[in-house]
Amino acid sequence: MKYPCCLLLYVLLLVSTDLQAQSPAYKDEAFTQYFRQVEGWIASDATISVPLPNNRSLWLFGDTHLDDYRASDNSMPCLFQVNNSMLVQDMEQPTDFTLILDRTRIGKQRTPVKDLSNESLYFWPGHGYSQGDTTYVFWLAYTGFEMAHAGTYLAKMDNRDPRDASAIKELVRLPLPAGVEWGNAVLTDTDTGYRYLYGQVKDWIIHRPLLARVPLDGDITGPWEFFDGTGWVADAAAAQQLMASEDDYVSPSFSVFKLQDKYFMISQDIGFLTCGYGREIYAWESSSPEGPFTNKKLVYTIEDQYRGEYWVTYNATAHPQFIRNNELLISYNVNGLANNGVQGVSCQNECQDAFRDRRNADGYRPKFIRLPLTYLDPALQIPDRYFPAEPTGLLQGYTSFEKLEVYPNPAAGRQVQVTIGDAQPGGPLQLRVYDLQGRLVLEQQQQGTGTTSLRLPASGLYLLQVRSPGKRGVARILIP
Structure with missing residues:
Protein backbone atom coordinates (compact mmCIF):
# COMPACT_ATOMS: atom_id res chain seq x y z
CA MET A 1 0.00 0.00 0.00
CA LEU A 376 4.77 8.23 35.46
CA ASP A 377 4.15 9.80 38.86
CA PRO A 378 6.70 10.21 41.69
CA ALA A 379 3.97 9.37 44.22
CA LEU A 380 3.34 5.88 42.83
CA GLN A 381 4.38 3.10 45.20
CA ILE A 382 2.69 -0.13 44.15
CA PRO A 383 3.37 -3.43 45.98
CA ASP A 384 4.39 -6.37 43.84
CA ARG A 385 1.36 -7.85 42.13
CA TYR A 386 0.68 -11.49 41.54
CA PHE A 387 -2.28 -13.27 40.05
CA PRO A 388 -5.23 -13.02 40.15
CA ALA A 389 -6.47 -9.53 39.28
CA GLU A 390 -7.19 -6.98 41.93
CA PRO A 391 -10.26 -8.11 43.92
CA THR A 392 -13.44 -6.85 42.29
CA GLY A 393 -16.41 -5.28 43.96
CA LEU A 394 -17.19 -3.38 47.12
CA LEU A 395 -20.58 -4.01 48.60
CA GLN A 396 -23.09 -1.34 47.66
CA GLY A 397 -23.12 1.49 50.18
CA TYR A 398 -19.45 1.16 51.10
CA THR A 399 -16.44 3.21 50.05
CA SER A 400 -12.76 2.31 50.05
CA PHE A 401 -10.23 3.54 52.60
CA GLU A 402 -8.27 6.55 51.42
CA LYS A 403 -5.21 5.14 53.17
CA LEU A 404 -4.48 1.45 53.60
CA GLU A 405 -0.79 0.62 53.63
CA VAL A 406 1.19 -2.53 54.38
CA TYR A 407 4.88 -2.19 55.21
CA PRO A 408 7.28 -3.76 54.49
CA ASN A 409 5.74 -5.55 51.52
CA PRO A 410 7.29 -7.95 50.63
CA ALA A 411 7.96 -8.51 54.31
CA ALA A 412 11.46 -8.92 55.71
CA GLY A 413 10.13 -11.59 58.07
CA ARG A 414 6.61 -12.77 58.83
CA GLN A 415 5.49 -9.54 60.48
CA VAL A 416 4.09 -6.46 58.74
CA GLN A 417 2.66 -3.12 59.84
CA VAL A 418 -0.79 -2.15 58.58
CA THR A 419 -1.74 1.52 58.61
CA ILE A 420 -5.40 2.57 58.21
CA GLY A 421 -5.81 6.31 57.91
CA ASP A 422 -9.49 7.17 57.72
CA ALA A 423 -11.63 4.68 59.61
CA GLN A 424 -14.34 5.98 61.94
CA PRO A 425 -12.54 7.41 65.00
CA GLY A 426 -12.99 5.03 67.89
CA GLY A 427 -15.17 2.77 65.80
CA PRO A 428 -14.73 -0.99 65.35
CA LEU A 429 -12.16 -2.17 62.82
CA GLN A 430 -11.91 -5.77 61.61
CA LEU A 431 -8.84 -7.20 59.88
CA ARG A 432 -9.00 -10.62 58.21
CA VAL A 433 -6.20 -12.38 56.31
CA TYR A 434 -6.90 -15.15 53.78
CA ASP A 435 -4.55 -17.42 51.86
CA LEU A 436 -4.88 -18.02 48.10
CA GLN A 437 -7.24 -20.93 48.72
CA GLY A 438 -9.62 -18.57 50.51
CA ARG A 439 -8.95 -19.96 53.98
CA LEU A 440 -9.05 -17.55 56.91
CA VAL A 441 -5.60 -17.62 58.55
CA LEU A 442 -5.78 -14.58 60.85
CA GLU A 443 -8.46 -12.34 62.31
CA GLN A 444 -7.91 -9.25 64.45
CA GLN A 445 -10.13 -6.55 65.94
CA GLN A 446 -9.19 -3.01 66.94
CA GLN A 447 -10.69 0.43 67.42
CA GLY A 448 -10.40 3.35 64.98
CA THR A 449 -7.49 4.39 62.81
CA GLY A 450 -3.81 3.87 63.38
CA THR A 451 -1.14 1.23 62.86
CA THR A 452 -1.29 -2.39 63.89
CA SER A 453 1.03 -5.38 63.51
CA LEU A 454 0.15 -8.65 61.83
CA ARG A 455 2.22 -11.81 62.01
CA LEU A 456 1.59 -14.31 59.22
CA PRO A 457 1.98 -18.07 59.78
CA ALA A 458 4.25 -18.94 56.83
CA SER A 459 5.69 -17.83 53.52
CA GLY A 460 3.17 -17.14 50.78
CA LEU A 461 0.81 -14.61 49.23
CA TYR A 462 -2.09 -13.42 51.40
CA LEU A 463 -5.17 -11.25 50.95
CA LEU A 464 -5.91 -8.70 53.68
CA GLN A 465 -9.49 -7.48 54.10
CA VAL A 466 -10.16 -4.50 56.39
CA ARG A 467 -13.67 -3.46 57.40
CA SER A 468 -15.12 -0.62 59.40
CA PRO A 469 -18.58 1.01 59.38
CA GLY A 470 -19.18 2.23 55.81
CA LYS A 471 -15.71 1.31 54.52
CA ARG A 472 -13.92 -1.64 53.02
CA GLY A 473 -10.31 -2.16 51.96
CA VAL A 474 -8.23 -4.90 50.38
CA ALA A 475 -4.45 -5.34 50.11
CA ARG A 476 -2.02 -8.11 49.29
CA ILE A 477 0.77 -9.24 51.59
CA LEU A 478 3.78 -11.17 50.33
CA ILE A 479 5.87 -13.20 52.78
CA PRO A 480 8.94 -14.48 50.83
Whole structure:
Protein backbone atom coordinates (compact mmCIF):
# COMPACT_ATOMS: atom_id res chain seq x y z
CA MET A 1 0.00 0.00 0.00
CA LYS A 2 1.31 3.43 -0.93
CA TYR A 3 0.40 6.63 0.89
CA PRO A 4 0.59 10.11 -0.67
CA CYS A 5 3.64 12.25 -0.07
CA CYS A 6 1.79 14.38 2.48
CA LEU A 7 1.67 11.30 4.72
CA LEU A 8 5.47 11.16 4.82
CA LEU A 9 5.59 14.83 5.83
CA TYR A 10 2.94 14.21 8.49
CA VAL A 11 4.87 11.27 9.92
CA LEU A 12 8.10 13.26 10.01
CA LEU A 13 6.33 15.98 11.97
CA LEU A 14 5.08 13.42 14.46
CA VAL A 15 8.54 11.98 14.91
CA SER A 16 10.06 15.40 15.51
CA THR A 17 7.63 16.42 18.27
CA ASP A 18 7.21 15.44 21.91
CA LEU A 19 10.92 14.97 22.51
CA GLN A 20 11.52 14.54 26.23
CA ALA A 21 14.12 13.52 28.74
CA GLN A 22 15.38 9.96 28.56
CA SER A 23 12.95 7.47 30.10
CA PRO A 24 14.36 5.01 32.65
CA ALA A 25 12.56 2.08 30.97
CA TYR A 26 14.73 -0.90 30.09
CA LYS A 27 14.44 -4.30 28.41
CA ASP A 28 13.18 -7.21 30.50
CA GLU A 29 15.23 -9.95 28.87
CA ALA A 30 13.99 -12.62 31.30
CA PHE A 31 10.35 -12.08 30.41
CA THR A 32 11.17 -11.90 26.71
CA GLN A 33 12.92 -15.25 27.05
CA TYR A 34 9.72 -16.87 28.36
CA PHE A 35 8.24 -16.45 24.87
CA ARG A 36 11.17 -17.87 22.92
CA GLN A 37 9.52 -21.28 22.71
CA VAL A 38 10.86 -23.98 20.38
CA GLU A 39 7.80 -26.24 20.18
CA GLY A 40 4.05 -25.76 20.30
CA TRP A 41 3.49 -22.01 20.26
CA ILE A 42 6.46 -20.46 18.42
CA ALA A 43 5.64 -16.82 17.63
CA SER A 44 2.77 -14.39 17.30
CA ASP A 45 1.66 -10.79 17.76
CA ALA A 46 -1.00 -8.92 19.80
CA THR A 47 0.35 -10.13 23.21
CA ILE A 48 -2.55 -9.04 25.44
CA SER A 49 -2.95 -10.54 28.91
CA VAL A 50 -5.88 -11.12 31.26
CA PRO A 51 -5.31 -12.24 34.88
CA LEU A 52 -6.95 -15.54 35.85
CA PRO A 53 -7.69 -16.92 39.31
CA ASN A 54 -5.23 -19.24 41.03
CA ASN A 55 -2.00 -17.49 40.17
CA ARG A 56 -2.34 -17.63 36.38
CA SER A 57 -2.58 -15.32 33.40
CA LEU A 58 -4.20 -15.76 29.98
CA TRP A 59 -2.17 -14.50 27.01
CA LEU A 60 -4.06 -13.60 23.83
CA PHE A 61 -2.44 -13.58 20.39
CA GLY A 62 -3.20 -12.90 16.73
CA ASP A 63 -1.77 -14.80 13.74
CA THR A 64 0.32 -17.60 15.24
CA HIS A 65 3.12 -19.97 14.24
CA LEU A 66 2.90 -23.51 15.63
CA ASP A 67 5.54 -26.25 15.75
CA ASP A 68 7.51 -24.82 12.82
CA TYR A 69 10.76 -23.76 14.49
CA ARG A 70 14.17 -24.74 13.14
CA ALA A 71 16.89 -24.40 15.77
CA SER A 72 19.84 -24.54 13.37
CA ASP A 73 19.14 -21.03 12.08
CA ASN A 74 16.49 -19.77 14.55
CA SER A 75 13.95 -19.64 11.74
CA MET A 76 10.35 -20.48 10.90
CA PRO A 77 8.32 -20.44 7.67
CA CYS A 78 6.84 -17.18 6.47
CA LEU A 79 3.25 -18.45 6.62
CA PHE A 80 1.53 -18.78 10.00
CA GLN A 81 -0.74 -21.71 10.90
CA VAL A 82 -3.72 -20.20 12.78
CA ASN A 83 -5.37 -16.77 13.04
CA ASN A 84 -5.29 -16.61 16.84
CA SER A 85 -4.14 -18.55 19.87
CA MET A 86 -4.04 -18.38 23.66
CA LEU A 87 -1.51 -19.40 26.29
CA VAL A 88 -2.12 -19.95 30.00
CA GLN A 89 0.88 -19.10 32.18
CA ASP A 90 1.32 -20.12 35.81
CA MET A 91 3.34 -17.75 37.98
CA GLU A 92 4.89 -20.64 39.87
CA GLN A 93 6.32 -22.04 36.62
CA PRO A 94 6.50 -19.00 34.30
CA THR A 95 8.32 -20.88 31.53
CA ASP A 96 5.56 -23.48 31.25
CA PHE A 97 2.55 -22.62 29.11
CA THR A 98 -0.69 -24.38 28.22
CA LEU A 99 -1.53 -23.78 24.57
CA ILE A 100 -5.23 -23.27 23.82
CA LEU A 101 -6.24 -24.57 20.37
CA ASP A 102 -9.19 -26.38 18.84
CA ARG A 103 -7.76 -29.89 19.08
CA THR A 104 -10.80 -31.48 17.41
CA ARG A 105 -9.71 -30.07 14.04
CA ILE A 106 -6.65 -29.88 11.84
CA GLY A 107 -4.80 -27.21 9.89
CA LYS A 108 -6.03 -23.65 10.14
CA GLN A 109 -9.26 -24.84 11.76
CA ARG A 110 -7.25 -25.35 14.95
CA THR A 111 -7.77 -21.60 15.45
CA PRO A 112 -9.58 -21.52 18.82
CA VAL A 113 -11.75 -18.43 18.27
CA LYS A 114 -13.72 -18.60 15.02
CA ASP A 115 -17.23 -18.45 13.62
CA LEU A 116 -17.92 -21.74 11.85
CA SER A 117 -21.02 -20.22 10.26
CA ASN A 118 -18.96 -17.50 8.56
CA GLU A 119 -15.48 -18.67 7.61
CA SER A 120 -14.72 -15.37 5.85
CA LEU A 121 -14.21 -13.81 9.29
CA TYR A 122 -11.00 -14.01 11.27
CA PHE A 123 -10.61 -12.88 14.88
CA TRP A 124 -7.87 -10.98 16.68
CA PRO A 125 -7.99 -10.33 20.43
CA GLY A 126 -9.02 -7.35 22.43
CA HIS A 127 -8.74 -7.24 26.21
CA GLY A 128 -10.90 -8.90 28.88
CA TYR A 129 -11.47 -9.62 32.54
CA SER A 130 -12.18 -12.51 34.90
CA GLN A 131 -15.19 -12.85 37.18
CA GLY A 132 -15.47 -15.99 39.24
CA ASP A 133 -14.86 -19.07 37.12
CA THR A 134 -15.55 -17.22 33.86
CA THR A 135 -13.17 -15.08 31.83
CA TYR A 136 -14.68 -12.66 29.33
CA VAL A 137 -12.56 -11.70 26.31
CA PHE A 138 -13.40 -9.27 23.52
CA TRP A 139 -12.53 -10.52 20.04
CA LEU A 140 -12.53 -8.26 16.99
CA ALA A 141 -13.73 -9.77 13.72
CA TYR A 142 -12.19 -8.78 10.39
CA THR A 143 -12.62 -9.75 6.78
CA GLY A 144 -10.48 -9.61 3.66
CA PHE A 145 -6.89 -8.61 3.03
CA GLU A 146 -7.85 -5.01 3.78
CA MET A 147 -8.59 -6.09 7.41
CA ALA A 148 -12.04 -4.46 7.43
CA HIS A 149 -13.56 -4.52 10.91
CA ALA A 150 -16.76 -6.60 10.77
CA GLY A 151 -17.90 -6.60 14.40
CA THR A 152 -17.04 -6.91 18.09
CA TYR A 153 -17.57 -10.29 19.74
CA LEU A 154 -17.41 -11.51 23.34
CA ALA A 155 -16.11 -14.94 24.31
CA LYS A 156 -17.06 -16.53 27.62
CA MET A 157 -14.41 -18.97 28.80
CA ASP A 158 -14.32 -21.41 31.71
CA ASN A 159 -11.09 -20.46 33.49
CA ARG A 160 -10.93 -23.26 36.04
CA ASP A 161 -8.63 -25.55 34.05
CA PRO A 162 -8.52 -24.45 30.39
CA ARG A 163 -6.67 -26.97 28.23
CA ASP A 164 -8.09 -26.39 24.77
CA ALA A 165 -10.80 -24.50 22.90
CA SER A 166 -13.53 -26.49 24.64
CA ALA A 167 -13.07 -24.01 27.52
CA ILE A 168 -14.76 -21.39 25.29
CA LYS A 169 -18.41 -21.83 26.21
CA GLU A 170 -19.90 -19.04 24.11
CA LEU A 171 -18.93 -16.57 21.38
CA VAL A 172 -21.53 -13.87 20.75
CA ARG A 173 -21.57 -10.83 18.54
CA LEU A 174 -22.36 -7.70 20.50
CA PRO A 175 -25.00 -5.26 19.17
CA LEU A 176 -22.38 -2.67 18.22
CA PRO A 177 -21.76 -1.17 14.79
CA ALA A 178 -18.92 -2.47 12.63
CA GLY A 179 -16.10 -0.03 11.96
CA VAL A 180 -15.69 0.97 15.61
CA GLU A 181 -13.65 -1.46 17.71
CA TRP A 182 -14.62 -2.02 21.35
CA GLY A 183 -12.85 -3.94 24.10
CA ASN A 184 -9.31 -2.81 23.28
CA ALA A 185 -8.86 -2.19 27.01
CA VAL A 186 -11.02 -3.16 30.00
CA LEU A 187 -10.81 -1.50 33.41
CA THR A 188 -12.68 -2.79 36.45
CA ASP A 189 -13.07 0.06 38.94
CA THR A 190 -14.54 -0.83 42.32
CA ASP A 191 -14.33 2.79 43.45
CA THR A 192 -16.88 3.92 40.84
CA GLY A 193 -18.80 0.64 40.63
CA TYR A 194 -18.36 0.32 36.86
CA ARG A 195 -16.46 -1.74 34.35
CA TYR A 196 -15.01 0.56 31.68
CA LEU A 197 -14.74 -0.70 28.11
CA TYR A 198 -12.38 1.26 25.90
CA GLY A 199 -12.54 1.23 22.13
CA GLN A 200 -11.20 3.17 19.18
CA VAL A 201 -12.36 4.57 15.87
CA LYS A 202 -10.17 5.34 12.87
CA ASP A 203 -9.82 9.02 11.96
CA TRP A 204 -8.04 9.14 8.60
CA ILE A 205 -4.71 7.47 9.46
CA ILE A 206 -4.87 7.71 13.27
CA HIS A 207 -7.13 6.22 15.93
CA ARG A 208 -9.25 8.02 18.53
CA PRO A 209 -9.99 6.33 21.89
CA LEU A 210 -13.63 5.97 22.99
CA LEU A 211 -15.26 4.76 26.21
CA ALA A 212 -18.31 2.80 27.35
CA ARG A 213 -19.27 1.45 30.76
CA VAL A 214 -21.40 -1.21 32.44
CA PRO A 215 -22.22 -1.52 36.17
CA LEU A 216 -20.12 -4.16 37.93
CA ASP A 217 -23.29 -6.05 38.79
CA GLY A 218 -24.72 -5.54 35.28
CA ASP A 219 -24.87 -7.84 32.25
CA ILE A 220 -21.89 -7.26 29.97
CA THR A 221 -24.04 -8.32 26.99
CA GLY A 222 -26.81 -5.90 28.00
CA PRO A 223 -27.08 -2.17 27.33
CA TRP A 224 -23.93 -0.05 27.60
CA GLU A 225 -23.53 3.64 28.33
CA PHE A 226 -21.17 5.70 26.16
CA PHE A 227 -19.23 8.81 27.09
CA ASP A 228 -20.15 11.69 24.77
CA GLY A 229 -17.59 14.18 26.06
CA THR A 230 -19.72 15.55 28.88
CA GLY A 231 -21.83 12.66 30.18
CA TRP A 232 -23.12 9.15 29.62
CA VAL A 233 -25.65 8.31 26.93
CA ALA A 234 -27.21 5.19 25.39
CA ASP A 235 -26.20 6.00 21.80
CA ALA A 236 -22.90 4.40 20.72
CA ALA A 237 -22.62 6.83 17.82
CA ALA A 238 -22.40 9.74 20.30
CA ALA A 239 -19.14 8.50 21.86
CA GLN A 240 -16.37 11.10 21.74
CA GLN A 241 -12.58 10.79 21.92
CA LEU A 242 -10.88 10.98 25.34
CA MET A 243 -7.62 12.85 24.71
CA ALA A 244 -7.15 16.42 25.93
CA SER A 245 -5.45 17.37 22.67
CA GLU A 246 -6.58 16.62 19.13
CA ASP A 247 -2.90 16.04 18.38
CA ASP A 248 -2.90 12.99 20.65
CA TYR A 249 -4.22 9.64 19.50
CA VAL A 250 -3.74 5.91 20.09
CA SER A 251 -2.70 2.95 17.99
CA PRO A 252 -5.21 0.16 17.26
CA SER A 253 -4.06 -1.56 20.48
CA PHE A 254 -3.68 0.35 23.75
CA SER A 255 -4.03 -0.10 27.52
CA VAL A 256 -5.79 1.75 30.32
CA PHE A 257 -5.28 0.88 33.99
CA LYS A 258 -5.64 2.45 37.42
CA LEU A 259 -2.88 2.86 39.99
CA GLN A 260 -3.70 4.46 43.34
CA ASP A 261 -6.03 7.32 42.43
CA LYS A 262 -4.94 7.90 38.82
CA TYR A 263 -5.77 6.38 35.46
CA PHE A 264 -3.00 5.75 32.97
CA MET A 265 -3.02 5.04 29.26
CA ILE A 266 -0.20 3.33 27.34
CA SER A 267 -0.02 3.34 23.55
CA GLN A 268 2.49 3.24 20.73
CA ASP A 269 2.89 5.61 17.83
CA ILE A 270 1.49 4.43 14.51
CA GLY A 271 4.15 2.95 12.25
CA PHE A 272 2.13 2.05 9.12
CA LEU A 273 3.85 -1.38 9.15
CA THR A 274 6.99 0.37 7.92
CA CYS A 275 10.52 -0.16 9.24
CA GLY A 276 11.78 2.62 11.48
CA TYR A 277 8.37 4.20 12.14
CA GLY A 278 6.12 4.00 15.20
CA ARG A 279 8.97 3.11 17.57
CA GLU A 280 7.86 5.47 20.37
CA ILE A 281 5.75 4.22 23.29
CA TYR A 282 3.86 6.93 25.21
CA ALA A 283 1.92 7.29 28.45
CA TRP A 284 -0.88 9.67 29.47
CA GLU A 285 -2.69 10.20 32.76
CA SER A 286 -6.09 11.31 34.00
CA SER A 287 -7.94 11.77 37.26
CA SER A 288 -11.00 9.96 35.88
CA PRO A 289 -11.59 6.95 33.62
CA GLU A 290 -13.21 9.10 30.94
CA GLY A 291 -10.26 11.47 30.76
CA PRO A 292 -9.26 13.83 29.44
CA PHE A 293 -5.90 12.07 29.22
CA THR A 294 -3.05 14.56 29.46
CA ASN A 295 0.64 14.91 30.35
CA LYS A 296 1.95 12.86 27.45
CA LYS A 297 5.31 11.26 28.23
CA LEU A 298 7.70 9.34 26.03
CA VAL A 299 8.12 5.99 27.78
CA TYR A 300 10.47 4.10 25.49
CA THR A 301 11.93 4.18 22.00
CA ILE A 302 12.20 0.73 20.42
CA GLU A 303 15.63 0.00 18.99
CA ASP A 304 15.27 -3.63 17.83
CA GLN A 305 17.04 -4.19 14.51
CA TYR A 306 17.83 -7.03 12.13
CA ARG A 307 20.60 -6.85 9.56
CA GLY A 308 21.09 -3.17 10.30
CA GLU A 309 17.44 -2.17 9.83
CA TYR A 310 14.67 -1.49 12.35
CA TRP A 311 11.99 -4.11 12.58
CA VAL A 312 8.38 -3.13 12.05
CA THR A 313 6.87 -2.61 15.52
CA TYR A 314 3.38 -2.11 16.96
CA ASN A 315 0.87 -3.03 19.72
CA ALA A 316 2.56 -1.78 22.91
CA THR A 317 0.48 -3.14 25.81
CA ALA A 318 0.72 -2.79 29.60
CA HIS A 319 0.44 -5.76 31.96
CA PRO A 320 -0.08 -4.27 35.44
CA GLN A 321 -0.61 -7.66 37.11
CA PHE A 322 3.13 -8.21 36.61
CA ILE A 323 4.28 -5.12 38.55
CA ARG A 324 7.54 -5.92 40.35
CA ASN A 325 9.81 -3.60 42.31
CA ASN A 326 7.46 -0.72 41.50
CA GLU A 327 8.03 -1.30 37.77
CA LEU A 328 5.38 -1.82 35.10
CA LEU A 329 5.71 -4.59 32.51
CA ILE A 330 5.01 -3.48 28.92
CA SER A 331 5.12 -5.63 25.79
CA TYR A 332 5.48 -4.65 22.16
CA ASN A 333 5.46 -6.62 18.93
CA VAL A 334 7.99 -6.72 16.11
CA ASN A 335 7.61 -8.05 12.60
CA GLY A 336 10.06 -8.83 9.84
CA LEU A 337 7.34 -8.40 7.23
CA ALA A 338 7.20 -4.78 6.08
CA ASN A 339 4.75 -3.32 3.60
CA ASN A 340 6.78 -0.18 2.73
CA GLY A 341 3.66 1.79 3.58
CA VAL A 342 5.33 5.21 3.62
CA GLN A 343 6.22 6.64 0.26
CA GLY A 344 9.96 6.92 -0.32
CA VAL A 345 10.89 4.42 2.42
CA SER A 346 12.23 1.02 1.39
CA CYS A 347 12.28 -1.84 3.90
CA GLN A 348 13.82 -5.28 3.74
CA ASN A 349 11.39 -8.15 3.62
CA GLU A 350 12.50 -11.61 4.70
CA CYS A 351 9.70 -13.24 2.74
CA GLN A 352 10.02 -12.50 -0.96
CA ASP A 353 8.39 -15.87 -1.60
CA ALA A 354 6.02 -16.55 1.30
CA PHE A 355 5.61 -20.21 0.33
CA ARG A 356 9.34 -20.95 0.15
CA ASP A 357 11.27 -18.52 2.34
CA ARG A 358 11.90 -18.71 6.06
CA ARG A 359 12.20 -15.84 8.53
CA ASN A 360 13.93 -15.07 11.84
CA ALA A 361 11.61 -16.37 14.56
CA ASP A 362 12.61 -13.56 16.93
CA GLY A 363 11.26 -11.13 14.35
CA TYR A 364 7.73 -12.14 15.31
CA ARG A 365 8.05 -12.83 19.02
CA PRO A 366 6.90 -10.35 21.70
CA LYS A 367 9.46 -8.18 23.50
CA PHE A 368 9.12 -6.81 27.03
CA ILE A 369 10.35 -3.76 28.90
CA ARG A 370 10.11 -2.51 32.49
CA LEU A 371 9.11 1.06 33.31
CA PRO A 372 9.73 2.49 36.81
CA LEU A 373 6.34 3.78 37.93
CA THR A 374 7.83 6.86 39.53
CA TYR A 375 8.54 8.09 35.99
CA LEU A 376 4.77 8.23 35.46
CA ASP A 377 4.15 9.80 38.86
CA PRO A 378 6.70 10.21 41.69
CA ALA A 379 3.97 9.37 44.22
CA LEU A 380 3.34 5.88 42.83
CA GLN A 381 4.38 3.10 45.20
CA ILE A 382 2.69 -0.13 44.15
CA PRO A 383 3.37 -3.43 45.98
CA ASP A 384 4.39 -6.37 43.84
CA ARG A 385 1.36 -7.85 42.13
CA TYR A 386 0.68 -11.49 41.54
CA PHE A 387 -2.28 -13.27 40.05
CA PRO A 388 -5.23 -13.02 40.15
CA ALA A 389 -6.47 -9.53 39.28
CA GLU A 390 -7.19 -6.98 41.93
CA PRO A 391 -10.26 -8.11 43.92
CA THR A 392 -13.44 -6.85 42.29
CA GLY A 393 -16.41 -5.28 43.96
CA LEU A 394 -17.19 -3.38 47.12
CA LEU A 395 -20.58 -4.01 48.60
CA GLN A 396 -23.09 -1.34 47.66
CA GLY A 397 -23.12 1.49 50.18
CA TYR A 398 -19.45 1.16 51.10
CA THR A 399 -16.44 3.21 50.05
CA SER A 400 -12.76 2.31 50.05
CA PHE A 401 -10.23 3.54 52.60
CA GLU A 402 -8.27 6.55 51.42
CA LYS A 403 -5.21 5.14 53.17
CA LEU A 404 -4.48 1.45 53.60
CA GLU A 405 -0.79 0.62 53.63
CA VAL A 406 1.19 -2.53 54.38
CA TYR A 407 4.88 -2.19 55.21
CA PRO A 408 7.28 -3.76 54.49
CA ASN A 409 5.74 -5.55 51.52
CA PRO A 410 7.29 -7.95 50.63
CA ALA A 411 7.96 -8.51 54.31
CA ALA A 412 11.46 -8.92 55.71
CA GLY A 413 10.13 -11.59 58.07
CA ARG A 414 6.61 -12.77 58.83
CA GLN A 415 5.49 -9.54 60.48
CA VAL A 416 4.09 -6.46 58.74
CA GLN A 417 2.66 -3.12 59.84
CA VAL A 418 -0.79 -2.15 58.58
CA THR A 419 -1.74 1.52 58.61
CA ILE A 420 -5.40 2.57 58.21
CA GLY A 421 -5.81 6.31 57.91
CA ASP A 422 -9.49 7.17 57.72
CA ALA A 423 -11.63 4.68 59.61
CA GLN A 424 -14.34 5.98 61.94
CA PRO A 425 -12.54 7.41 65.00
CA GLY A 426 -12.99 5.03 67.89
CA GLY A 427 -15.17 2.77 65.80
CA PRO A 428 -14.73 -0.99 65.35
CA LEU A 429 -12.16 -2.17 62.82
CA GLN A 430 -11.91 -5.77 61.61
CA LEU A 431 -8.84 -7.20 59.88
CA ARG A 432 -9.00 -10.62 58.21
CA VAL A 433 -6.20 -12.38 56.31
CA TYR A 434 -6.90 -15.15 53.78
CA ASP A 435 -4.55 -17.42 51.86
CA LEU A 436 -4.88 -18.02 48.10
CA GLN A 437 -7.24 -20.93 48.72
CA GLY A 438 -9.62 -18.57 50.51
CA ARG A 439 -8.95 -19.96 53.98
CA LEU A 440 -9.05 -17.55 56.91
CA VAL A 441 -5.60 -17.62 58.55
CA LEU A 442 -5.78 -14.58 60.85
CA GLU A 443 -8.46 -12.34 62.31
CA GLN A 444 -7.91 -9.25 64.45
CA GLN A 445 -10.13 -6.55 65.94
CA GLN A 446 -9.19 -3.01 66.94
CA GLN A 447 -10.69 0.43 67.42
CA GLY A 448 -10.40 3.35 64.98
CA THR A 449 -7.49 4.39 62.81
CA GLY A 450 -3.81 3.87 63.38
CA THR A 451 -1.14 1.23 62.86
CA THR A 452 -1.29 -2.39 63.89
CA SER A 453 1.03 -5.38 63.51
CA LEU A 454 0.15 -8.65 61.83
CA ARG A 455 2.22 -11.81 62.01
CA LEU A 456 1.59 -14.31 59.22
CA PRO A 457 1.98 -18.07 59.78
CA ALA A 458 4.25 -18.94 56.83
CA SER A 459 5.69 -17.83 53.52
CA GLY A 460 3.17 -17.14 50.78
CA LEU A 461 0.81 -14.61 49.23
CA TYR A 462 -2.09 -13.42 51.40
CA LEU A 463 -5.17 -11.25 50.95
CA LEU A 464 -5.91 -8.70 53.68
CA GLN A 465 -9.49 -7.48 54.10
CA VAL A 466 -10.16 -4.50 56.39
CA ARG A 467 -13.67 -3.46 57.40
CA SER A 468 -15.12 -0.62 59.40
CA PRO A 469 -18.58 1.01 59.38
CA GLY A 470 -19.18 2.23 55.81
CA LYS A 471 -15.71 1.31 54.52
CA ARG A 472 -13.92 -1.64 53.02
CA GLY A 473 -10.31 -2.16 51.96
CA VAL A 474 -8.23 -4.90 50.38
CA ALA A 475 -4.45 -5.34 50.11
CA ARG A 476 -2.02 -8.11 49.29
CA ILE A 477 0.77 -9.24 51.59
CA LEU A 478 3.78 -11.17 50.33
CA ILE A 479 5.87 -13.20 52.78
CA PRO A 480 8.94 -14.48 50.83
